[in-house]
Amino acid sequence: MAPMSDENFGEIAQEIGIRVQQVRATVELFADGGTVPFIARYRKEVTGSLDEVQIAAIRDSLDKRIELAKRRDAMLKSLQERDLLTPELATALQKAQSMSALEDIYHPHRAKRRTKATIAKERGLEPLAARLLEQDATLDVTKEAQAFVDPNKDVPDVDAAVAGARDIIAEYVSDDAVCRAQLRERLLRDGVITSRLARGKKEAAKSEEGAKFRDYFDWSEPLSRAPSHRVLALLRGEREGFLSVSMRLPEQAALSFLHGRFVKNQSAAGRAVRDAVDDGYDRLLAPSLETEARTHLKAQADAEAIAVFADNLRELLLAAPLGQRRVLALDPGFRTGCKLVCLDRQGTLVHHTAIYPHNGERQQREAANCLQRLCSEHEIEAIAIGNGTAGRETERFVRSLDLDKKIAIVLVNESGASIYSASEVARDEFPDLDLTVRGAISIGRRLMDPLAELVKLDPKSIGVGQYQHDVDQKALKRSLDDVVMSCVNGIGVDVNSASPQLLAYVAGLGPQIAQNVVAYRTEKQPFTSRAQLKKVPRLGPKAFEQCAGFLRITDAKNPLDSSAVHPERYGVVEQMASDLSCKVSDLLAKADLRQQVDPQQYVAAEVGLPTLHDILEELSRPGRDPRAEFAAFSFADGVESLEDLATGMQLPGIVTNVTAFGAFVDVGVHQDGLVHVSQLTDTYVSDPAEVVKVQQQVQVRVLDVDLARKRISLSMRSPQ
Numbered sequence: 001m002a003p004m005s006d007e008n009f010g011e012i013a014q015e016i017g018i019r020v021q022q023v024r025a026t027v028e029l030f031a032d033g034g035t036v037p038f039i040a041r042y043r044k045e046v047t048g049s050l051d052e053v054q055i056a057a058i059r060d061s062l063d064k065r066i067e068l069a070k071r072r073d074a075m076l077k078s079l080q081e082r083d084l085l086t087p088e089l090a091t092a093l094q095k096a097q098s099m100s101a102l103e104d105i106y107h108p109h110r111a112k113r114r115t116k117a118t119i120a121k122e123r124g125l126e127p128l129a130a131r132l133l134e135q136d137a138t139l140d141v142t143k144e145a146q147a148f149v150d151p152n153k154d155v156p157d158v159d160a161a162v163a164g165a166r167d168i169i170a171e172y173v174s175d176d177a178v179c180r181a182q183l184r185e186r187l188l189r190d191g192v193i194t195s196r197l198a199r200g201k202k203e204a205a206k207s208e209e210g211a212k213f214r215d216y217f218d219w220s221e222p223l224s225r226a227p228s229h230r231v232l233a234l235l236r237g238e239r240e241g242f243l244s245v246s247m248r249l250p251e252q253a254a255l256s257f258l259h260g261r262f263v264k265n266q267s268a269a270g271r272a273v274r275d276a277v278d279d280g281y282d283r284l285l286a287p288s289l290e291t292e293a294r295t296h297l298k299a300q301a302d303a304e305a306i307a308v309f310a311d312n313l314r315e316l317l318l319a320a321p322l323g324q325r326r327v328l329a330l331d332p333g334f335r336t337g338c339k340l341v342c343l344d345r346q347g348t349l350v351h352h353t354a355i356y357p358h359n360g361e362r363q364q365r366e367a368a369n370c371l372q373r374l375c376s377e378h379e380i381e382a383i384a385i386g387n388g389t390a391g392r393e394t395e396r397f398v399r400s401l402d403l404d405k406k407i408a409i410v411l412v413n414e415s416g417a418s419i420y421s422a423s424e425v426a427r428d429e430f431p432d433l434d435l436t437v438r439g440a441i442s443i444g445r446r447l448m449d450p451l452a453e454l455v456k457l458d459p460k461s462i463g464v465g466q467y468q469h470d471v472d473q474k475a476l477k478r479s480l481d482d483v484v485m486s487c488v489n490g491i492g493v494d495v496n497s498a499s500p501q502l503l504a505y506v507a508g509l510g511p512q513i514a515q516n517v518v519a520y521r522t523e524k525q526p527f528t529s530r531a532q533l534k535k536v537p538r539l540g541p542k543a544f545e546q547c548a549g550f551l552r553i554t555d556a557k558n559p560l561d562s563s564a565v566h567p568e569r570y571g572v573v574e575q576m577a578s579d580l581s582c583k584v585s586d587l588l589a590k591a592d593l594r595q596q597v598d599p600q601q602y603v604a605a606e607v608g609l610p611t612l613h614d615i616l617e618e619l620s621r622p623g624r625d626p627r628a629e630f631a632a633f634s635f636a637d638g639v640e641s642l643e644d645l646a647t648g649m650q651l652p653g654i655v656t657n658v659t660a661f662g663a664f665v666d667v668g669v670h671q672d673g674l675v676h677v678s679q680l681t682d683t684y685v686s687d688p689a690e691v692v693k694v695q696q697q698v699q700v701r702v703l704d705v706d707l708a709r710k711r712i713s714l715s716m717r718s719p720q
Contacts, residue, residue, distance in 0.1 A: 006020070008065055009023045009024050009027070011061075011097070012058060012061045012062070012065075015057075015061055016054055016057050016058065016061070018048070018050065018054060019048065021048070022047055022048045022050055023058055025046045025047050025048075026039065026046075026047050026050060026055055026058045027058065027062065029043055029046060029047070030058075030059060030062075033508075033542045033546070034546070035485075035507040035508060035546050036052050036055050036056050036059065036482065036485070036486070036507075037052065037485060037486060037489035037490070037507045037550065038489075038507045038508065038545075038546045038549070039055050040052040040055055041489070041549065041564075041614075042549055042566050042568075042611070044608070044610035044611055044614070045606070045607070045608035045610060045611060049610050052482075052486055056482055067099075068096075068098070068099055068102065071099065071102060072093055072094070072096070072102060075093060075102070075106045076090065076093060078111070079106075079109060082111070084109050089105070089109070092105050093105055093106070100181070100184065100292070101181070104177040104180045104181055105177050107175050107177065107180065108175035108176075108177075115167075115171060116164075116167035116170075116171070117167045117168045117170065117171035117172075119164075119167075120164035120165065120167045120168050121168060123150075123153045123154060123155050123164055124148060124150070124153060124155075125148055125155070125161060125164040125165050125168060126168055127148075128144065128145060128148050128161060128162075128164075128165040129164075129165040129166075129168035129169050129172070131144055131269070132162075132165055132166075132169065132269045132272050132273055132276075133169060133172075133262075133273060134269070135263075135264040135265055135267060135269045135270045135273060136267070136269060137265055137267040137269075137270075139267065139268065139269045140268075141162065141268040141269055141272060142158050145158040145161040145162050145165070146158055146161075148161040148165075149161055162272060165272070165276075166272060166275055166276035166279060167276075167279075169272075169273060169276035169277070169280070170276045170277070170279045170280030170283065170284060171280065171284060172280075173258065173262055173276065173277050173280035173281070173284075173285065174280045174281075174284035174285040174288065176261075179258065179261060179285075180285070180288075180289070182257070183249065183254060183257065183258075183285065183289055184289055184292060184293070186249055186253070186254070186257070187223070187247070187248075187249045187289055187290075187293050188223060188224065188293060188296060189223075189224055190222075190223075190224075190249060190250070190253065191222070191223040191224075191247055191248060191249045191293065192220055192221070192222060192223060192247070192248060192249075192250070193220065193221060193222075193223050193226050193231070193234065193245065193246070193247050193297075194219065194220040194245070194246050194247075194248075195216045195217075195218075195219045195220070195234050195237065195238070195243045195244065195245045195246075196217065196218060196219075196243065196244045197217040197218070197242070197243065197244070198238075198241055198242055198243055198244045199244065201241065201242055204241075204242065205217065205242060209240065209242075210242050211709070212237075213233070213237040213240075213242045213243055216233065216234055216237055216243055217243075219234075223247060223293065223297065226297070227660055227661070228300065228301035228302075228303075228304035228305055228660055229301075229305070229466060229467065229659060229660045229661055231297050231298070231300075231301040232298075232301050232302075232305060232466075232467040232470050232471070233467070235294075235298065235470065236467070236470055246290065247290050247293045247294060247297070248286060248290060249286075249289075251281075251286075254281055254286070255277070255278060255281060258277045258280075258281055258285075259274060259277060262277050263277060299472070301471075302470075302471040302472045302475060302476075303475075304660065305465070305466045305467050305468070305470075305471050305660075306471055306472075306475055306476050306479045307479075308465070308466050308658065308659055308660060308689070309464065309465035309466060309468055309476065309479070309480065310479045310480060310482070310483045311658065311689055312464035312465065312657060312658050312694045313459055313462065313464055313465075313480055313483050313484070313694075314483050314486070314487060315693045315694035315695055315696075316450065316454065316462060316464055316694050316695060317450060317451045317454055317455075317483070317484065317487040318451070318487055318491075318627055319450045319451075319627070319694075319695045320627055320628040320629055320630040320631065320695075321447075321448060321449045321450060321451070321625070321627060321630060322382055322408070322410075322447045322448050322449075322630045323448065323449075323630065324345040324346065324448065325345060325381040325382050325448060326342070326343065326344055326345055326378055326379055326380050326381045326382075327342075327343045327347075327380065327381070327382050327383070327384055327444040327445075327447060327448060328340065328341070328342050328343075328371070328374060328375060328378070328380045328382075328383045328384070328444070329341050329342075329343065329383070329384040329385075329386075329412075329440045329441065329443045329444025329445075329447070330355075330383070330384070330385045330386065330394055330398070330440060330443070331386045331414070331417070331436055331437075331439045331440035331443055332385060332386055332388065332389065332390035332391050332393070332394035333389065333390055333436075334358045334359075334389065334390050334393075335359070336436075337354045337355060337356040337358075337359070338354065338355050338356070338357060338367075338390070338394055339352070339354055339434075339436040339437050339439065339440040340352065340353050340354060340355055340370075340371070340374070340440065341437060341440040341441050341444060342374055342378045342380065343441065343444045343445065343448070344378075346497060347444070347445045347448055347449075347452075349430070349433075349441055350378060351374065351378065352433070352437050352440070352441075353370065353374075355367035355370050355371060357394065357397040358390060358393060358394075358397075364397070367397070368397075368401055371398070371401065372401060372402070372403065375403060375404070375407065380407060381406070381407060381408070382407060382408040382409075382410060382447060383398055383403075383407060383408070383409045383410070384410055384412045384443050384444045384446070384447040385398065385409070385410065385411050385412065385443075386411075386412060386414035386417065386439070386440075386443045387411045387412060387413055387414055387666070387670075388414050388670070389670070391411060391414075391670070392411075392635065392640035392641075392668050392669075392670070393640065395409065395411055395635075396637075396640070408632050409632075409634075410447055410632060410633070411633075411635065411668070412443050412444075412446050412447050413446070413654075413656065413666075414439070414442075414443050414446075415461075415462055415463040416454075416457045416461040416462050416463060417439045417442045417443055417446075418435075418439060419457060419458070419461045420438070420439070420442050420456055420457055421435040421436070421438040421439040421442065422435055423456070423457075425456045425501060426438045426442075426456075442456075451487055451488065451491060451502075452498070452499065452502050455484055455488065455499075455501050455502050455504075455505060456499065456501045459480035459481075459483070459484060460476065460477075460480070463656075463657070464656070464657050464658075464694055465657075466657075466659040466660065481505075484505050485505045485507070488502060488505040488506060488550075489505070489506060489507050489550045490626065491625060491626060491627065492550055492551070492552050492564060492623060492625075493506055493550060493551055493552060494551075494552050494553075494554060495517065495521070495527050495533070495551040495552065495553055496521060496526040496527055496553065496554070499518075500514045500515050500517075500518050501514075503517055503518070506547045506550050506551060507546045507547055507550055508542070508543040508544070508545070508546025508547040509539075509543065509546075509547050512538065513536065513538050513539050513543060516536050516537045516538055516539065517533070517536050517539070520535070520536045520537070527553050528553065528556060528557065529553065529556055529557060529558060529561055530548050530551065530553060530556075530558075530561045530567055531567070533547070533548065533551065545568070548566060548567050549564055549565070549566035549567070550564070552623050554623075558570070558584075559584060559585050559588055559622065560573060560584060560622075562622060562623045563588075563618050563619070563622035563623050564614075564618045564622075564623070565615055565618050565619070565622075569607065569611065569615060572602055572607060572612070572615065573587065573615060573619070575602065576597050576602065579601075580593055580596060580597070587619055588619055588622055591620065594616060594619055594620060597616060599612035599613060599616060631697070633652070633654060633697055634652070635651075635652060635653075635667065635668030636649075636651050636652060636667070636668065639651060639667065639668055639669060640668060640669060641669050641670070642669050642670075642671055642705060642707055642710065642712070643707070644669065645667075645669060645702050645705045645712065646702065646705075647702055647703065647704060647705070648701065648702060649701065649702040650699060650700075650701050651667045651668075651699070651700055651701075651702065652667070652697065652698075652699060652700075653665035653666055653667040653668075653673070653697075653698050653699070653700050653714075654666045654695060654696070654697055654698070655692050655693065655694055655695065655696045655698060656672050656694065657672070657694065658688050658689050658692055658693065658694060659688065660677075660687075660688070661676065661677055661688075662674050662675050662676040662677045662679070662680065662688055663675045663680065663688050663691075663692045665698060665700055665714055667700065667712070667714070669712075671710050671712060672712070673700070673702075673711075673712030673713065673714040674711070674712065674713060674714065675692075675700060675714045675715060675716055676713070679703070679713075679714065679715040679716060679717050680692065680716050680717075681716065681717065682717050682718050691716075692716075698716060699716070700714040700715065700716055701714065701715045701716075701717075701719065702714060703715050
C-alpha cells in the first residue's frame with residue numbers, strides 16, 4: 001500500500017465522518033495484513049470501535065487515492081517524455097484532488113489523433129488564431145488573414161485561413177479546464193436525459209425484447225432526478241439497439257456561458273471567435289461532456305444498484321436455517337420426474353432416486369409409496385421442494401400424503417441450483433452423480449443452512465440483484481464478496497464440518513489455505529483445539545490471528561474454542577475465572593458468576609472496555625448462531641399459476657428481491673409479482689428497503705394480472 005499523507009487521512013476522515021486518528025490506525029492495521037471482519041471485531045480499541053461499513057469505506061477511499069496517484073504518475077511521465085512538463089503544470093497536477101480535475105488539467109496536453117486544429121497548426125495558422133482571440137475592435141480580419149494565405153500549405157484563400165484559425169480556437173475552448181469543470185457541473189445539475197425510439201427500430205420495438213423499453217420510446221427528465229434503475233434501463237435499451245439516449249445541457253444556457261467567457265465584443269474578430277465557440281461546443285465540448293456525464297451517471301447508478309444487491313444478498317445469506325435435521329429433498333419436474341435425495345443431519349447424501357408423481361395414477365401411487373417408505377426408513381424431519389417448474393404441483397402432491405405431522409414441508413428457492421449442479425465445486429463433491437441429483441442435494445442443504453450452501457455459488461447467480469449484468473463487474477464482485485465475508489465471519493464457522501468454499505471466506509484464509517485445512521482434518525482426524533490450526537500448511541501466525549476467532553470447534557477441551565472469544569484473550573477470561581475461584585466452564589454456564597465480573601478491573605494497554613464487553617456478551621451465549629429461528633411458510637392452496645390469480649385476492653408471499661422501485665414477491669405461481677414502492681405502505685416510502693427485506697413473509701393483494709406480458713401487480717396497502 002502506497003504511503004499516505006496526513007492530508008489524505010484528513011480527507012478520508014471528513015468523507016466518512018470520523019476522526020483522523022481512526023483513519024490512520026485503520027490504515028496501519030490494513031498494512032499489517034488486517035481484514036475488515038477482524039479489525040471490526042477484535043481491534044475496537046485501536047480504531048475507536050469503527051464498524052465494518054466504516055472500515056470498508058476507508059479501504060475503498062484508499063484505493064481511489066492510489067488509482068488517482070497512479071494516473072497522475074502516468075500523466076507526469078507522458079508529459080516529461082514529450083518535453084511538455086513545466087513546473088506550473090506539474091504543480092497543478094499534484095494539487096488535483098479528483099480524477100475529473102486531473103483529466104481536465106491534462107486534457108489539452110494529451111496525445112491526440114490529428115484533428116482539424118492540429119492540421120490548422122501545421123499550416124501555420126496558430127498566430128492568426130491568437131490575433132483573433134485578442135478581439136481587437138480595429139483589427140481588419142480579412143487583411144490579417146491574407147498574410148496566411150499559402151496554396152502550398154493548403155490555405156488557398158482568406159476564408160480557408162479564417163476557418164483554420166476558428167478550428168484552433170474551437171479546440172482551445174474545448175480544452176479549457178475551468179470551462180470544462182463548470183459546464184460539467186451545470187450539466188449534472190441542470191441537464192436533461194432524453195430517450196427516443198432508435199431510428200429504424202419501429203418494427204423491432206413491437207417484439208417481446210423491444211416491448212420491455214416501450215415506456216422510454218419518448219422520455220425525458222432532469223439528469224439530477226433520474227433514479228439509478230431508470231438510468232441503467234435506458235443505457236441497456238440503447239446498448240440493445242432499441243433506444244437513442246442523449247444527455248445534454250440546454251444549448252442556449254451552455255452557449256451563453258461560453259460567450260461570456262470567451263467573446264469580448266461584436267467586432268469582426270469577436271464574431272469569428274463567437275462562431276468558433278459555437279462550433280467548439282457543438283462539435284467537441286458537448287459530446288465530450290456527454291461522455292463524461294454518462295460515465296458519472298453510470299458509476300452513480302452502479303453504486304446504488306450494487307448497494308441494493310448487497311443488502312438483498314445479506315438478507316438471503318442470513319435467512320433462518322432449519323438446522324441439523326434429516327431432510328428429504330425434491331428437485332421437481334413433470335415429464336422427467338422429481339429427483340429425490342435423503343440427507344442425514346450433517347447434509348451427507350444417504351440415498352437418491354427418482355419419482356414420477358405427475359405421470360399418471362399408477363406412477364403417482366408408486367411415488368407416494370416410495371416417498372412414505374423413505375420418510376420412515378430415514379426418519380425424515382423435513383421435506384424440501386424446489387420452487388421451480390412443477391414445484392407447487394409437487395408440494396400439493398406431498399401435502400396430500402399421510403405423512404407424520406411433525407415433518408415440515410417447505411418450498412425452497414432454487415435460484416442458482418442448476419448453476420451449482422454443473423459447477424466444478426459440485427463435480428468435486430459428487431463426481432459420480434447426475435446434475436439433477438446434485439441440484440436436489442443443494443435444495444435440501446439450502447433448507448438446512450442457506451449460508452453454507454449459497455457460498456458455493458457466484459453471488460451474481462443467486463438472482464437478488466438489480467441490473468447486475470449491467471453494472472461495473474469488478475465493483476460488484478468486491479461488494480458482494482464483502483457481504484459474504486461479513487456474513488460468514490459474523491456467524492462463525494465449524495472448522496470440522498465446513499466446506500472449503502465456506503472456509504475460504506473466513507478472515508485470513510482464502511481458497512488455498514481453506515483446502516489445506518480440509519486436507520489436514522481429513523488426514524489427521526477432526527481438530528480438537530484452535531491451537532492445532534497452526535499445524536496446517538501455510539496457515540502462519542498472521543493467518544491464525546485473523547481467522548482463529550471466527551472458527552468454532554464443537555466439544556473442544558477448552559470451551560472457549562467454540563466461542564467468538566479470540567485465543568489472544570483467553571488469558572483475560574481465565575483471570576476472570578480465577579478471581580471468582582471457578583472454572584472457565586462455570587463462567588460460561590452461570591449468569592450469576594458473570595454478573596460479578598467488573599470489566600473495569602481488566603482494562604489493560606491492549607484490552608479496553610469495548611473488547612471486554614464483547615467478551616462478557618459472548619460468554620453469555622458462546623457460539624450462538626445470530627440468525628433468526630426458522631419459521632415454516634405455505635403458499636395459498638389452489639393458487640399455482642398466473643391463471644389462478646384474480647384481482648382483489650389476498651395472498652401470503654415471500655419477498656424475493658428488493659429494488660429501488662419496489663419489491664418482488666413470490667406468491668407461488670412461478671412468476672414473482674411487483675409491489676411498487678407506492679404500494680408498500682399506506683404512507684410515503686422513499687426506500688423500499690426500509691419496509692421489506694429479502695425472505696420476509698408478507699401479505700399482499702392482487703391489483704392486476706397481465707397474462708400476455710406475465711406481469712403481476714401487487715399491493716401491501718390497506719384495501720381502502
